[in-house]
Amino acid sequence: DAGVTQSPTHLIKTRGQQVTLRCSPISGHKSVSWYQQVLGQGPQFIFQYYEKEERGRGNFPDRFSARQFPNYSSELNVNALLLGDSALYLCASSLSVGNTEAFFGQGTRLTVV
Amino acid sequence: DAKTTQPPSMDCAEGRAANLPCNHSTISGNEYVYWYRQIHSQGPQYIIHGLKNNETNEMASLIITEDRKSSTLILPHATLRDTAVYYCIVSGTSYGKLTFGQGTILTVHP
Numbered sequence: 001d002a003g004v005t006q007s008p009t010h011l012i013k014t015r016g017q018q019v020t021l022r023c024s025p026i027s028g029h030k031s032v033s034w035y036q037q038v039l040g041q042g043p044q045f046i047f048q049y050y051e052k053e054e055r056g057r058g059n060f061p062d063r064f065s066a067r068q069f070p071n072y073s074s075e076l077n078v079n080a081l082l083l084g085d086s087a088l089y090l091c092a093s094s095l096s097v098g099n100t101e102a103f104f105g106q107g108t109r110l111t112v113v
Numbered sequence: 114d115a116k117t118t119q120p121p122s123m124d125c126a127e128g129r130a131a132n133l134p135c136n137h138s139t140i141s142g143n144e145y146v147y148w149y150r151q152i153h154s155q156g157p158q159y160i161i162h163g164l165k166n167n168e169t170n171e172m173a174s175l176i177i178t179e180d181r182k183s184s185t186l187i188l189p190h191a192t193l194r195d196t197a198v199y200y201c202i203v204s205g206t207s208y209g210k211l212t213f214g215q216g217t218i219l220t221v222h223p
Contacts, residue, residue: 004156033209042200042213043157056210090156092209100147100202100209104156 002026004093004105012111013081021076021108025093031055032074033102034066035090043090049074050097078110086112117201122218125195131188133217135201138182144205146177148186150197151216157200160186191221 005024013019025032031050035043048056049068063079072093078085088109092102118136125131137146147162161168161175163184168175174187188195200216 031209033211035211035213042198042216043211045210045212048209058210092156092211094209097209100145100204100211101159101162102157102209102211103159106156 004091004103006089006091006105006108008108009106010109010111012113015081015083015112017081018077018079019081019110021078021089021091021110023074023076023091023093023105025072025074025091026103029093029095029103030072031094031097032068032072033092033094034074034076035092035104036060037088037090037107039087046076048097055097081112083112086110117203117214119199119201119214119217121215122220125188125191125219125221127193127221127223128190131191131195131219131221133186133188133199133201133219134183135185136183137201137203140181140203141205144203146175146181146184147202147204147211148173148175149200149202149211149213150195150219151200152194152197157213160199191219193221193223195219196221 033048034046037043045058047066068074088107090107092104094102148160149157151157177184198216
């Protein structure tokens with residue numbers, strides 16, 4: 001079975017631009033969460049979506065948004081990119097909303113220049 | 114979620130047991146203890162979780178003290194591939210938020 005897949009794997013953007021990151025969860029998993037991992041730190045929770053609805057949000061500005069599609073895949077959008085948004089963005093899928101046995105993808109490495 | 118405290122780094126000889134401690138003195142009754150690990154340049158990997166009883170799976174064992182204020186992750190026969198950052202997480206949210214700290218860098222050497 002395929003694991004969690006994220007695309008693209010690497011991305012370089014310019015300050016002020018917008019970016020969209022994509023995630024496909026494990027088949028049968030209905031919950032997708034997004035995390036940001038800055039170099040040298042642990043992942044920080046951004047969002048969780050379940051059944052296309054936002055179920056949890058971390059302490060991130062409104063420039064960060066996400067959505068989940070009927071097939072449970074998800075997109076993370078970041079507007080007006082700042083240098084500090086450079087990070088590894090991780091997607092995790094789980095069976096249900098309260099299930100913290102999460103399966104992570106390999107991440108998208110975003111570099112803002 | 115309760116805060117956790119882990120040593121920043123640990124070493125272990127290949128083939129020996131690796132015992133990784135975690136303090137979570139403010140844990141509440143409905144919060145679980147989760148362990149994840151992250152090998153360099155990869156996404157975190159779920160290892161094990163528990164509420165109050167000791168747990169064992171094919172990867173590791175989790176020992177939780179009776180007062181639940183601390184726990185130990187045991188890798189019974191560490192290999193070089195177990196070199197990673199190990200995160201102890203306490204979670205009881207109604208949704209799947211995981212609060213990662215700095216973790217313990219475990220280095221397994223030959």
